[in-house]
Amino acid sequence: MRPGRPPSGRPGLRDDVQALRAVAVAVVVAEHVTGRPTGGFVGVDVFFVLSGFLITGLLLKEADRTGRVSLGAFWRRRAKRILPASLVVLVAGTVASWALLGPGRTPGVLVDAAWSGLSVANWHFAAQGTDYFASQGPVSPFQHYWSLAVEEQFYLVWPLVVVVLVAGAGRRRRGTPRLALGAVLAVVGSASFALALAQTAQAPTLAYFSTATRAWELAAGGLLATCAAGAARLPAWCRPLLAVVGLAGIAVAALGTDPAAGFPAPGALLPVVSTLLVLAAGTGAARPPRLGPLTTRPVLALGDLSYSVYLWHFVVLVLATALLGDEPSTLWPVVVVATLLLSVISYHLVERPLIDSPLFSADPAGTAWRAWRRRHARVGVRGGVAVLVTACLVAVALALGSTAPVTAPPPLLEVEEASASGREGGAAGTGNEAADPGDEPEAPLTAAWREQIRAALQATTWPTLQPTVEAVLEGARESGPRLACGDAEARGLSRSDCTFGAADGMTVVLVGDSTAMHWVDALADLAEAPGSGWQLVVQAKFACPFVDLTIENDVARNVETCRAHKQAARAVIAEMRPDVVLVTNSYQDFDEVGAGPVTPARWAAGFEPVVTELAASAGSVAVLAPPPDDADIASCYTRVSTPADCISRPSSTWHARATSDRATVEAVGGHLVDTLPVTCLGQLCPAFVGTAPVKQDRVHLTRVFQQAASPVLGELLRAEGVIP
Secondary structure, eight states: OOBOOOOTTOTTOOHHHHHHHHHHHHHHHHHHHHOOSTTTTHHHHHHHHHHHHHHHHHHHHHHHHHSSOOHHHHHHHHHHHHHHHHHHHHHHHHHHHHHHHOTTTHHHHHHHHHHHHTTOHHHHHHHHHTSTTGGGSOOOTTTTHHHHHHHHHHHHHHHHHHHHHHHHHHHHTOOOOHHHHHHHHHHHHHHHHHHHHHHHHHOHHHHHHOHHHHHHHHHHHHHHHHTHHHHHTSOTTHHHHHHHHHHHHHHHHHHHOOTTSOTTTTTTHHHHHHHHHHHHHHTTOSSOBOOGGGGSHHHHHHHHHHHHHHHHHHHHHHHHHHHHOSOHHHHHHHHHHHHHHHHHHHIIIIIHHHHHSOTTSOOTTOHHHHHHHHHHHHHHHHHHHHHHHHHHHHHHHHHHHHHSOSSOOOOHHHHHHHHHHTTTTTTTSOSOOOOOTTSOOOOHHHHHHHHHHHHHHHOSSOOOOSSOHHHHHHTOSOOOTTGGGGGHHHHTOOTGGGEEEOTTSEEEEEEESHHHHTTHHHHHHHHHSTTOOEEEEEOOOTTOOSSSSOBOOSSHHHHHHHHHHHHHHHHHHHHHOOSEEEEEOOOSOOEETTTEEOOHHHHHHHHHHHHHHHHHHSSEEEEEOOOOOOOOHHHHOOTTOOGGGGOBOOOHHHHHHHHHHHHHHHTTTOEEEOOHHHHOBTTBBOSEETTEEOBSSSSOBOHHHHHHHHHHHHHHHHHTTSOO
């Protein structure tokens, strides 16, 4: 690697810094769009180190030059650098989301945009991530703003610390307090890293988004800036070596980091240290090392565009997925080309002009503004043409998207085959078996319900749903006295508050997690029907699968309350000696605390002792299969989508868990009640049946659907002898 040079006409910009920016944004975009490299998210960690290094360096240079730091001037420069492009993307993304995603998504997008515009998006998304229901929602087009919020909070707080230390040093006439700044950064960084280690283990989502657990990465970059004099004494021969080792470390982190690894601590150590090595290699050198192809003009140009590319790419990805679907051959090139085009436009029309402008500067005669207008007039004309071309391309895409369905409904033959397989394949099989002509005929309500599902699968336009999809999305967190039983301990509800139906009949106790709670309206309607002959006692709890496994939760307290709830529910069942215990757990992918993903074998091992204990305390045990974890209507329902875009199939995990649960419960003489006939036709599951939206997210049934499907569920339960 040869010594480098600053880019022509861009004094003060280091090639190695621009190359790092290009690498960071490239791996982030690649991971978001294609899923590869799996550790592409470490590009954000590279950006954090860069920000800490550059901002601390700028503050120190000002202190060396003037003996003080002007907070007002610093914040004005940051505002000109960050806010214009950020706000343009927020406004454009919100308008485009309204146009493409529909009014149902608009309120949520507006809320996300507001938090992002206020530079606190990280705390907003952390709160959403720790909420059990919100984690099931659609991806926000502004989710990537969390990292910008972390940096902007750093820009707000860190200069205040520098001002205090510089002022103190000035009173003592000791010059720039680099040693004191370094000590503060070392203490802050160490405390932040320790907190990150603890929170990554206990509350991983909060740890990922939190400023407090990310501060050590920014502090690491700042610490290097305070040691610039030491870095300047590095021998020339070791600089290329440091750069190569650092780049190799970033590559290893991007290519080899497991998304499930502990982030930000200790998982971010490798990209952070590697970035420091690359920066140290170029700090204080007359010419920073050239990084081979990473310091060629195209790569350096991407480094210049990195902020705009980062702002636009995720908005484009979310909207393009809604418009085009997720077929890689179409989606990937569209996202990349549109992102680059929009980035070039916003860089030349918004980002650079505002940085170069005399905004926030004293210019009473307007001389600086006149010079600025002359300098950027030609760029403005070219940019206007580019904007017009982009608008035309978007209009064409919208027109094409609105005139042709994104996904065609499944062929009638496939629906017929699904109908046949639905009577035998079900929860325990593959769903592809042909029905035996000698099978008993379907119950009448189930047969009629099947025809409604068939009609939904064949629909080419969205019918008038009650409630509308928009209403479902706006009120996605359904509540009510029945659902409150899913958090009975916290709400102070007694057992009688969560008992429904005939007190003098047989007793069915329901246990499980939130999927169980979202069968409660259907089950309670059945129990409270005149002459039902049974009562329902709800002992289920949100985010608490009823298995002998400690399932990870973003809130450590929830892990403990879940464990306590399961013990209490077992004691209630042992005391009541009910006729039936009905178990419903989600068949989503889970992680076990300290053990990683729950395999089918681990699930069976955790469920078998529970079923055995329940069988000893009750007349019988039955498993009520949960709805398949399938398409999220909040994501697949858009202004340009058709019902076929929201059709899904039960996953392999769903079938594996159902097969395992059937074997486990049948070993103690119980039954698995296959609920696929309630939500699907064979292996095809629509987003609505009749006029009722099926789910409010990926897995939780809406109340109106439960009420409509309750008679069909009753037929299935009676067929298995669960209720009279």
